[in-house]
Structure formats: structure tokens, C-alpha cells
Amino acid sequence: MFRFLTAGESHGPALTAIIEGIPAGLQLDFDQINEDMARRQQGFGRGGRMKIEKDKAEITSGVRFGSTLGSPLTMVISNRDWENWQERMAVFGQPQGAEITAPRPGHADLPGVLKYQRQDIRDILERASARETAARVAVGAIAKQLIAVAGITITSSVLTIGGAQTETEMLEAIAKAKTAGDSLGGIFQVMASPVMPGLGSHVQWDRRLDTRLAAAVMSIQAIKGVEFGAGFAYANLPGSQVHDEIYYESKQGYYRRTNNAGGIEGGISNGEPIILKAVMKAIPTLMKPLATVDIADKTAIKANTERSDVCAVAAAAVVAEAMVAIVLAQSLLEKFGGDSIEDLRLAINSYRIRINE
Numbered sequence: 001m002f003r004f005l006t007a008g009e010s011h012g013p014a015l016t017a018i019i020e021g022i023p024a025g026l027q028l029d030f031d032q033i034n035e036d037m038a039r040r041q042q043g044f045g046r047g048g049r050m051k052i053e054k055d056k057a058e059i060t061s062g063v064r065f066g067s068t069l070g071s072p073l074t075m076v077i078s079n080r081d082w083e084n085w086q087e088r089m090a091v092f093g094q095p096q097g098a099e100i101t102a103p104r105p106g107h108a109d110l111p112g113v114l115k116y117q118r119q120d121i122r123d124i125l126e127r128a129s130a131r132e133t134a135a136r137v138a139v140g141a142i143a144k145q146l147i148a149v150a151g152i153t154i155t156s157s158v159l160t161i162g163g164a165q166t167e168t169e170m171l172e173a174i175a176k177a178k179t180a181g182d183s184l185g186g187i188f189q190v191m192a193s194p195v196m197p198g199l200g201s202h203v204q205w206d207r208r209l210d211t212r213l214a215a216a217v218m219s220i221q222a223i224k225g226v227e228f229g230a231g232f233a234y235a236n237l238p239g240s241q242v243h244d245e246i247y248y249e250s251k252q253g254y255y256r257r258t259n260n261a262g263g264i265e266g267g268i269s270n271g272e273p274i275i276l277k278a279v280m281k282a283i284p285t286l287m288k289p290l291a292t293v294d295i296a297d298k299t300a301i302k303a304n305t306e307r308s309d310v311c312a313v314a315a316a317a318v319v320a321e322a323m324v325a326i327v328l329a330q331s332l333l334e335k336f337g338g339d340s341i342e343d344l345r346l347a348i349n350s351y352r353i354r355i356n357e
Contacts, residue, residue, distance in 0.1 A: 002143070002330045006135040008077075009126035011085040015077040017135040019142060021333060022062070024070035025341040026146060033057050033141040036318065037077075040137045043314030045174040045184070054080065057138040070339060075138050079131075089126070100125070101296040102304040106284030109304070113295060121295070121304065130221040130312065133319045140322020143329040147192075149341060150332055150348050154192045154325050156317035159277065161186035178310045181288030185222065185280045188317035190324050192263075193273035196348075197254075197355065199331040200268045208267025209274075209331060216323040217278050220316055225279040229262025244272070253356050269331075276324070280316045283309055 001021045008015035037055040055077055062073030082089075088097040100121040103109035112124030144154060159165070162173040162184035170186075177184045200209025214226045234242055244256040256272055263274035285308035292303040309315075336351065338344035 002146070002326070002333050004139045004326070006132055006139070008079075008132070008135065009089065010079075010129035010131035011081060011089050011126060012079060013082045014079055015132065015135040017075045017077075017139050019062070019073045019075075019139055022068045022070070022073055022142065022146065023333070023338050023341050023344055024068055026068040026142075026149075028059075028063060028066055028068065028142065028145060030059070030066070032145065033075075033138055036137050036141040036144075036322070037134060040134060040315050040318045043312065044171055045178065045309055045311030055134050068341075073142070075135070077134050077138060088122075095120075097122075099296070100304050101294050102289075102292050102301050103295060104284045104286075104303040105290050105292060106281065110292075110295070119296070125306070128221070130315075130319075133220065133315075133322075136326075137319055137322045140319075140325045143322070143325035146329045147325060147332055149344055150196065152192055152195055152328060154190065154321045154328075156188055156190045156321050158314050158317060159187045159189055161311060161313055162282075174311045181286060183283040183286060183309070184311045184313075185282040186311070186313035187277055187279050188313055188320065189275065189277045190217075190317065190320045191273050191275050192324055192328060195263060195269045195271070195274050195328070196352065197269055197271040198351070199328065199335060200264065202266040202268060209269055209327070210262075210264045210267060212327045212331070213264075213274070213276060213324060216327045217276065217320050220278075220280075220319050220323065222280050222283060222312075223278050223316065223320075224281050226276055227262075227278075228264055228274075228276050230260040231262070231277060234260075274324075274328075278316075278320060280313050283312060 003021055004017055004019045006017045034056050041055060057075045057077050060074045060076055062069055062071050099119060103121055108124055108128035109121045112128060113121055118124060161170040164170045164173040174184060201207040205211060210228055217223055217226050230242055242260045244258045244261050246254060248254050254271060259272045262276060263269055263272040285306050287305060289303035289305055292301055294301045336344055336347035338347055
């Protein structure tokens with residue numbers, strides 16, 4: 001089973017990811033990992049930290065001469081900004097720096113300090129930060145190389161930002177928001193194709209592929225909604241107009257002329273491209289902060305400001321690619337197993353022969 005954990009704080013020395021369950025013999029393209037990490041840092045509206053961090057992953061276990069060993073794979077992503085935070089983020093010693101006590105509306109700040117009984121919001125925001133997604137993108141880059149064994153590729157695109165739909169309008173909207181000390185969200189799309197029918201299952205709620213994909217994408221910071229295919233448009237249309245009719249040709253097999261289902265029916269991939277959209281809310285760190293309450297003395301105050309982005313929708317799309325790849329890698333290994341990549345290939349090929357008979 002493909003599973004992973006990440007660790008590390010936004011301004012700590014490094015982020016770490018451990019992946020377990022990668023079959024032996026997967027020949028890794030290390031450049032692809034760092035290319036995806038660089039893509040996560042791009043996009044108009046990103047903050048000052050992107051000028052500091054040039055994320056690169058270092059693999060410290062589970063790979064030899066470029067080939068996975070079947071053992072846990074560890075990656076470390078160093079934080080270059082750590083040198084400026086060593087005193088305030090020291091593991092031991094006396095606390096340094098002023099406490100943060102003005103929680104930001106829309107952030108994990110207040111619920112986090114209440115849940116974990118902390119007096120300094122930095123104890124929460126450091127891990128809640130989307131900086132953590134750098135590790136997930138590294139994991140996802142490996143998952144992409146694993147699902148490529150089945151011929152699956154993943155792409156993404158930004159559809160809207162702050163209501164703007166063309167590139168020119170998006171750039172203008174972001175520039176205006178920056179001038180106003182504000183932030184913007186938007187909608188992006190992720191597509192996986194070609195995906196064979198049969199990933200996921202209808203037999204239990206937590207084995208449904210759309211359940212797992214929705215949860216994975218919703219786990220990304222600031223994501224507030226996910227839809228598959230036609231999504232919420234289903235609410236306004238009759239069944240005769242939304243269900244994808246089924247056709248068959250001997251050379252092609254079963255196919256559809258529409259894909260309103262987004263590639264998943266009954267929790268199972270149906271052979272069409274998997275298409276999902278997600279909405280990202282505007283980032284809660286504002287240069288013109290909102291009203292809040294000081295957790296130290298309960299007085300009215302303006303929310304804390306941190307170095308932040310104006311808009312990170314394009315970056316979130318890259319993170320979503322990673323999460324979709326991870327879920328598909330998990331589903332692929334759950335269905336076909338295989339301690340080695342060759343075992344996995346043989347199982348996939350055998351299945352394809354059966355369903356195309």
C-alpha cells in the first residue's frame with residue numbers, strides 16, 4: 001500500500017516526507033521531482049518567500065542508483081530561510097521573539113490554539129502553513145512516475161481567479177488586489193488520462209475513488225469545494241441530459257461521447273478521463289488585516305500579518321496534481337499489487353487483456 005507522511009514547520013530547518021509501498025525497480029527521474037517543485041513556486045501573485053526558497057528534494061533512503069528498492073523512501077527539502085529563524089524556531093532553549101496573539105480570520109490560528117492549548121499562535125501557523133505542500137508535491141512527483149507505468153498522466157489549469165476568466169483579466173485582478181492589500185482565490189481543474197476502468201470500488205464508502213480524490217484535494221490548504229465532471233450543474237438538468245451514454249467498437253471497446261461523470265461512476269473509474277475542479281478561497285493573510293480578538297487579553301485588535309501571497313491558485317493546482325497522483329497510485333497498487341514494477345506491469349497488462357476480450 002502506497003502511503004506517506006510529511007513533517008516539518010514552515011520556518012524550521014527542513015520539510016521531510018517518508019513514502020512506503022513503492023514497488024522495487026521504479027527508475028526515478030530526479031529532475032522531474034524538482035521540476036514539479038519549481039512549478040509550485042510559480043504564478044503571478046506569489047509572495048516574497050518564493051524569492052528566497054528554491055526548493056529541491058534530497059532523497060536519503062529507499063533508492064539506489066536511481067532505482068527504488070521497495071523500502072521506505074525519504075526525502076528532505078531544506079528551508080533556506082531557516083538561517084533567519086534559528087532563534088525563534090529553536091528546538092530547545094528559552095522562547096525568543098514576540099508571541100503572536102492576533103488570530104487571522106479564515107486561518108487555523110484560533111481553532112488551533114484552542115485545540116492544542118497554546119498561547120503563541122506561531123505554534124499553530126508554522127505547521128498549518130501551505131509551505132507543507134512542498135513535501136506533498138515531491139511525493140506526488142514520485143506517484144506520477146509510478147502511475148506512468150499504467151500510462152496515466154496528470155495535467156492542471158487555472159479556470160478563474162477572483163471571477164476573472166481570461167489571462168489578462170486574471171493578472172489585472174491580482175495586481176489590483178495586491179495594491180489594495182487584499183487577496184484572491186479561484187477555481188482550477190485537474191485531469192488524469194487515460195485511466196483504465198476499474199480503479200476504486202462501490203462496495204464500501206471509503207473505497208470509492210471519488211471519495212478518496214475529494215478528500216485528498218480538500219486536504220490542501222484553502223480548498224473549500226470539489227466537483228467531478230459536470231458537478232453542481234447536475235442539480236439543474238434532467239437525467240436524460242447528464243448521463244453519459246455507452247457505445248462500443250471492437251477496436252476501441254466501451255466508450256462515451258460525453259464525460260459529465262468526470263470519469264467515475266459508482267465510485268469506480270469508467271475509462272474516461274478523470275476530471276475534477278476545485279475552488280480555493282482567498283488567502284487569509286491580508287496586508288490590510290481584518291478585525292479579530294487578542295487571545296492574551298480578549299481585546300479587539302487587527303489580525304496578525306505574515307509574509308504571504310496575494311494569490312496562489314496556480315500553485316494549489318500543482319499541489320492538487322500531486323494529491324490526485326497519490327490517490328491513483330494507491331488505487332493502482334490496491335488493485336494490482338506487486339512488490340516490483342515488473343510484477344505491476346504484468347498484472348496491468350493481464351487485466352487489460354481480460355476487459356478488452
